[in-house]
Amino acid sequence: SSLSIDEALMIIQDFxxxxxxxxxxxxxxTIFQELLFKYKLIGLKIHDFEIISIALSNEINxxxxxxxxxxxxxxxxxxxxx
Numbered sequence: 001s002s003l004s005i006d007e008a009l010m011i012i013q014d015f016x017x018x019x020x021x022x023x024x025x026x027x028x029x030t031i032f033q034e035l036l037f038k039y040k041l042i043g044l045k046i047h048d049f050e051i052i053s054i055a056l057s058n059e060i061n062x063x064x065x066x067x068x069x070x071x072x073x074x075x076x077x078x079x080x081x082x
Contacts, residue, residue: 028057
C-alpha cells in the first residue's frame with residue numbers, strides 16, 4: 001500500500017535525525033563538470049555522476065549502491081554492493 005504524505009514526512013524526519021544531507025555546491029559543480037568532460041557522459045548516467053561529484057566535494061570517496069556496474073568505470077570512488 002502507498003504511504004500517506006504524513007507517513008512519508010515522518011520517515012524523512014527519522015532519517016534526518018541520524019543522517020547528514022549533502023547538497024550541490026559550487027565545488028561539487030566544478031567536480032561534476034570535470035567528470036562530465038573526462039567520462040564523456042550522456043543520458044541517465046549524468047545523474048549518477050552528480051551524486052559522485054557531491055560526495056567527492058565532501059571528501060567522501062566510497063559509496064554503497066544497488067548497481068555497482070553503473071560505477072565500474074569511475075576511478076575516483078570505491079563502490080560496494082548494498
